[in-house]
Amino acid sequence: MGAEKPSGEIVASLEDLMAYEYLVQAGNLLPSHPVYSILAGRHASKLRGRGLDFEEVRQYVPGDDIRNIDWKVTARTGSTHSKVFNEEKERPTFMVIDQTSTMFFGSQRFTKSVIAAQAAALGAFYTIKRGDRVGGLVFSDDEHNIVTPKRSKALVQYFLQLVCTANEKLIHRNRVNVNTARLNEMLDRTLKSVTHDYVVTVVTDLSNHDTETKKLLQRLSYHNDVICIHISDPMDEQLPDGKIILTDAQHQIQWQNDKRSWGTKYKRSSEDFRRTLKDELRRYGVPVVFYTTVDPVEKQVRRDMGQLTSQR
Structure with missing residues (x-):
């Protein structure tokens, strides 16, 4: 007997991602709010x-x-x-999709890497529906692929296959590779791949970011519309009560929320991170959309379509 196929909530399949074409064609999944319209590119x-x-x-x-x-x-x-x-008029859309090992995590339903794949599919098909060109960059810990934007369903399928391939490889990794320079390297490659008047969508959990990351996003925003889709898990915001063991496959610690107010400090740190990220990127004209691993992307978009009104 062959190995059991992993759940679509753990590893994205091309079939699952291609289904977003029908979701997009069935109706106006994304609202008309100008921030969300960046995903499609066609706006003043x-x-x-x-x-x-x-x-x-x-x-x-x-x-x-x-x-x-x-x-x-x-x-x-x-x-x-x-x-x-x-x-x-039409504008090319360039999507930067993070499929590094830090994205292979989910405590409830989906992994972050699957939510990133869903966001890629939603954005790509919505862009094609509006008649614009779409492409992008898919990267893992040690590989990356760049797809030049075109107005083609076949290209969207190829792009999403690259996402699925990177997504599937994550299940075979036995450790988390914390590499801040990786995201920065990919943003720098994006700067070299786009010129101006692009719509650049960066989909990541920002686990590996620093001051240079924000500078690169700022540089991208000088002559392009940039939107950051931040993906988190509930355990990024609050750890469960009781004694738990945390590990990255190399080191481990015993955690307890009520020990020295660790839980309170952890939650406050997460809240501060989100607030600071939103405030800093707003200064560059870069809106942030927050997705979680709890629900599929389309459900979160429908539920939170008004969340960015105050950011633009």
Whole structure:
């Protein structure tokens, strides 16, 4: 007899992810709120164009139409600047999907890595439905794949297969690899892969992040719309009462919530992290969506569609 197939709540299957096409086609799964519309890309945005509503002047970025260079500002500042116009038009979407070992965790229903896969499927199919191009970067502890955005269902299937492949490999890992530089390396690769006027969606639990991570997100936001989807588990916010053993397969500790107020401090630390993350990224114009491992992504979107009103 062959090995039993793992549950779709532990490891995502391509069949499960492709089902999101029907969820998206069946109705307006995502609300019309401008923050969520970033997932689809088509909205009033800063785009190159002529004979359109003038929006602003910004520093020239390679790829800008030279016909839109503002020569007066360029002469005054000594650096090349371009005129930017408003137009509702397609925008390429680039999704950064974290499938590192820290994502292979879930205390209730799903693993973080499966929720990230669901978010990738939802965003990809919604983008295609709106007529925009979609691609992205899928990365694990030791591998990554970049897919150039295209307007193609076949490409979406290929992209989601890459997610599933990385997702499935997690079940065979015997230790958690804490590597802060990995996420930063992938964000740096994203900076090299996109130019401007992209929609960049970063899906991660941010277990491995530092000041450099936020700087990279800020740099991405200069000429693109960036949205951060943060995935957490209830045990990231509060550990159960009683004596428990925590381990990363290399080290272990005995934990007890009521010992020296460990539980209270742990919960407060989690709350502070979420608040600080939201406040800091808001300054860069980067909204944060919080997903958990408790419910499938589509249920969380329907339930929390108004959560970002105060962030934009």
